[in-house]
Amino acid sequence: MNAQPAALTQADPAATRPLRILTCLHSFAPGGVERVALRLHEAWRAQGLDARLVMGRSSGVMKRDWPGLAFELLGSQRVPHASWETLWMIFHLPAAIRRIRPDVLFCAGNSYTIVAVSMRLLLGKACPPIVAKMSNDLIRNDLPPPARLFYRMWLRIQGRVIDRLVGMAPPMREEIASLMRAPQQHIAVIDDPSLAEADIQRLAAARSAAKAAPRGPGRRFLAIGRLAAQKNFGLLIDAFSRMAGPDDRLAIIGEGSARRALEAQVERLGLTAKVRLPGHVSPLDAELASADALVLSSDYEGVPAVVAEALAAGLPIVTTRCSVSMEDMLGGGRFGLLVPVGDAAALAQAMQDIAKLKFDETAARDQSRRFTVEIASHGYRALMEGLAHA
Structure with missing residues (x-):
């Protein structure tokens, strides 16, 4: 009897084991992109997939939110590299990919796409298929015209190199197709999984308890995010100073490089008794439960996790038009008010x-349930399995 070709007699090992997904993150520093990536990673593992996680550093306050999480560190931790974390990852990730041999490389957000593109250029055909989530607005009107031109060129490079681009809400599909020049068959839309069903139940219970408790006079405004230029919390403080009554209060939850400038602004405007900057807070239940409105003052966003969290907590939202998806998230105005980016007077009026x-x-x-990991993890899984087995 003639021997059969090896291709017919030996099963492909990748086809007989669970899908192997590799996610790479810089650290556990607080950020919506990293939090969502960790949620997805945990969900994939719960589904029996071979989900692997590599980290540039093991530091960051979010680490305490993920006890027992298994991950691999890239390179020696004796060398400080926080200030050049992207180059560090580009240098060390190829070896990890060759060793782990993932079926799919998951790029958690826009800030990681330079890593993903570099892997394709460095590894060539040895690079696994790449699935990249578009975590930020692609229009970027905040950039000066020359920088915006180069940014648009960079988007088109990503559109050519990355295998699948994922928009976090339906309006992003056309934005990706137009600005990244990606074919429609390379674009998927999966609502951003910033919540779990258990989170929704917990936030609803916290809100009910807060309503039943006595409270003092005045309105409570809440903002959440990194203290960074993108979030434009200086605009929010300006707007608050224009409309705040004697008993109104503003809390800006988060940490970052803009802290000193924001604290100086608060002091200059005589708002030290009215504005809190407590740093990173986790969980956010008590802050969301006691607030009267969430306020976003960002110059640009993707699909902000804090909006989904506010919806789950039953909190109305005031926001700039910082994302093509924002009107969709707010149910066409049913759940909040939209104002132009950078307009302090309009923001103050909307807060009023x-x-x-x-x-x-x-x-x-109910709107917040669109953004649960229970739904999104299966959507990503189906997308990745189709790509890996194509």
Whole structure:
């Protein structure tokens, strides 16, 4: 009897084992991109997939939120590299890919796409298929015209090199197709998994308890995010100073390089008794439960996790038009007010008017269920399995 070709007699090992997904993150520093990536990684492992995680550093306050999480560190930790973390990852990740041999490389957000493109250039055909989530606005009107031109060129390079581009809400599909010049068949839309169903139940319970408790006079405004230029919290402080009554309060939750400038602004405007900057807070339940409105003052965003969290908590939202997806998230105006980017007067007026919004907490909570990891993890899994087995 003639021997059969090896291709017919030997099963492909990759086809007989669970899908192997490799996610790379810089650190556990607080950020929406990293938090969502960790949620997805945990969900994939719970589904029996061979999900692997590599980290540039093991530091960061979010590490305490993920006890027992298994991960591999890239390179020696004796060399400080926080200031050049992207180059560090580009240098060390190829060896990890060759060793782990993933079926798919998951790029968690826009800040990691330079790593993904570099892997394709460095590894060539040895690079696994890349799935990249577009975590930020692609238009970037905040950039000066020359920088915006180069940014658009960079987007087109990504559109040619990355195998699948994932928009975090339906309006992003056309934005990706137009600005990244990606074919429609290379674009998927999966609502950003910033929540789990358990989070929604917990936030709803915290909100109910806060409503039942006595509280003092005045309105409570809440902002959440890295203290960085993108979030434009200086604009928010300016807007708050224009509309705040004697008993109104503003809390800006987060940490970052802009802290000193924001604290100086608060002091200059005489708001030290009214504005809190407590740093990173986790969990956010108590802050969301006691607030009257969430405020976003960002210059640009993707699909902000804090908006989904606010919807789950039954909290109305005031936000700049910092994302093509924002109107969709707010249900066409049912769950919040939109103002132009960079307009302090408009932001102040919307903060004044938000209490007049006919806000339905139950409907807002139902809207938040779009953004659960229970739904998104299966969407990503189906996308990756189709790509790996193509």
